[in-house]
Amino acid sequence: MLRRPFPTPPAALRRGPFRRGAFTSALRSPRLTSHLGLLLAVAFGVCFLTGLLSHAIQHPPDWFWWPARPVWLYRVTQGLHVATGLASVPLLGAKLWSVYPKLFAWPPFRDLAHALERCSVLLLASTAIFQLVTGILNIARWYAPMPFGFVAAHHWTAWLAVGALLVHVAVKLPIVRRALSRTPRAVPTDGLSRRDLLAAVGATAAVVTVATVGQTVRPLRDLSVLAPRRPDTGPQGLPVNTSAAAARITVPADFRVTVTGPAGRHAFTVADLAALPQHTVSLPITCVEGWSADARWTGVRVRDLMAMVGFVDGSVLVESLQQDSPYRSSVLAPPHAHDDLTLLALRLNGEILHPDHGYPCRLIAPNRPGVLQTKWVTALTVVPS
Ligand SMILES: Nc1nc2c(c(=O)[nH]1)N[C@H]1C(S)=C(S)[C@@H](COP(=O)(O)O)O[C@H]1N2
Ligand SMILES: [Mo]
Numbered sequence: 001m002l003r004r005p006f007p008t009p010p011a012a013l014r015r016g017p018f019r020r021g022a023f024t025s026a027l028r029s030p031r032l033t034s035h036l037g038l039l040l041a042v043a044f045g046v047c048f049l050t051g052l053l054s055h056a057i058q059h060p061p062d063w064f065w066w067p068a069r070p071v072w073l074y075r076v077t078q079g080l081h082v083a084t085g086l087a088s089v090p091l092l093g094a095k096l097w098s099v100y101p102k103l104f105a106w107p108p109f110r111d112l113a114h115a116l117e118r119c120s121v122l123l124l125a126s127t128a129i130f131q132l133v134t135g136i137l138n139i140a141r142w143y144a145p146m147p148f149g150f151v152a153a154h155h156w157t158a159w160l161a162v163g164a165l166l167v168h169v170a171v172k173l174p175i176v177r178r179a180l181s182r183t184p185r186a187v188p189t190d191g192l193s194r195r196d197l198l199a200a201v202g203a204t205a206a207v208v209t210v211a212t213v214g215q216t217v218r219p220l221r222d223l224s225v226l227a228p229r230r231p232d233t234g235p236q237g238l239p240v241n242t243s244a245a246a247a248r249i250t251v252p253a254d255f256r257v258t259v260t261g262p263a264g265r266h267a268f269t270v271a272d273l274a275a276l277p278q279h280t281v282s283l284p285i286t287c288v289e290g291w292s293a294d295a296r297w298t299g300v301r302v303r304d305l306m307a308m309v310g311f312v313d314g315s316v317l318v319e320s321l322q323q324d325s326p327y328r329s330s331v332l333a334p335p336h337a338h339d340d341l342t343l344l345a346l347r348l349n350g351e352i353l354h355p356d357h358g359y360p361c362r363l364i365a366p367n368r369p370g371v372l373q374t375k376w377v378t379a380l381t382v383v384p385s
Pocket of ligand 2: 241286287288289370371
């Protein structure tokens with residue numbers, strides 16, 4: 001029996017996208033798909049690694065160690081995470097456009113290997129879309145469409161995406177090699193050329209980047225029309241993530257900061273803290289959501305406070321007046337706990353801390369995600385590490 005080289009779907013299905021010649025663009029080619037795929041692989045790779053790093057800093061496994069210097073390192077890695085994620089949106093859109101006619105290829109599965117390969121592509125496309133959508137919802141702080149824990153979902157889906165990506169790269173590498181080594185076939189069109197299309201996609205990614213990266217790259221802030229935050233808006237010239245009202249903070253009249261260590265416990269009023277040697281440091285707040293902003297902080301060195309209760313080594317648990325929030329406490333690992341720049345800050349840019357920035361006192365430490373810069377601090381406790 002003769003096998004037809006291009007099987008066609010049954011007559012009832014030979015319509016719409018299934019009919020022969022349904023997709024007419026001469027721009028689609030393995031070469032275009034390969035170029036877009038390479039760009040996307042680089043963007044996703046950087047996004048994945050910087051994302052893993054951010055996750056490890058916030059949920060450190062035993063073997064993990066993150067330095068306190070340089071003070072700007074997390075600002076760069078998290079800026080890259082959000083910027084590569086956003087630039088991936090037009091890249092992924094174009095890539096999916098370049099291959100989506102394959103969705104209607106007939107037969108849907110030729111054999112088991114083909115079926116598995118198609119499933120891995122489906123997994124890759126859906127996890128990639130999920131990551132970009134949830135990432136954007138998170139930086140927009142719009143949680144209603146996410147009836148699940150963002151952090152866990154975004155983290156575990158990243159592993160699925162990267163697994164599917166590795167399979168995809170392994171399967172397609174020969175095709176990519178062939179497509180990129182051949183001299184490109186001239187496209188028989190007098191409209192857009194393939195080069196124009198790639199340039200347009202690249203330009204869109206560049207515009208998305210320039211229109212958002214000003215949330216962390218200060219000189220570009222005036223161009224930052226698409227960024228959810230500007231680094232210079234908010235009380236005392238600094239954005240606020242959770243306001244004192246949202247965190248339901250009331251500072252009690254007998255407010256104290258309790259400092260506990262191997263040599264005992266001290267309770268400090270705000271006046272006691274202000275009477276201790278004060279230090280001023282310039283450090284950024286770097287939110288995981290991609291914005292960052294520099295500020296001048298004044299307060300007591302955490303190291304000095306902890307020395308009064310016999311702190312020699314270990315970590316420091318920092319606790320807030322705030323209740324019922326995953327951000328109500330954080331841990332200062334040894335590099336940060338011992339760093340000169342780590343303060344229990346009482347002032348921001350010369351003024352008493354605004355309630356939304358953590359009045360009476362907040363933690364500020366170098367090279368640390370914003371979520372770990374605990375506000376409304378009421379207890380510091382040495383913990384073995
Ligand atoms: N207690 C407490 N501290 C907190 C938060 C919080 O929700 N509760 N938010 C954190 C986050 S996500 C960031 S980015 C910084 C922002 O500090 P800012 O509002 O002073 O700019 O505070 C951190 N400290
Ligand atoms: Mo944040």
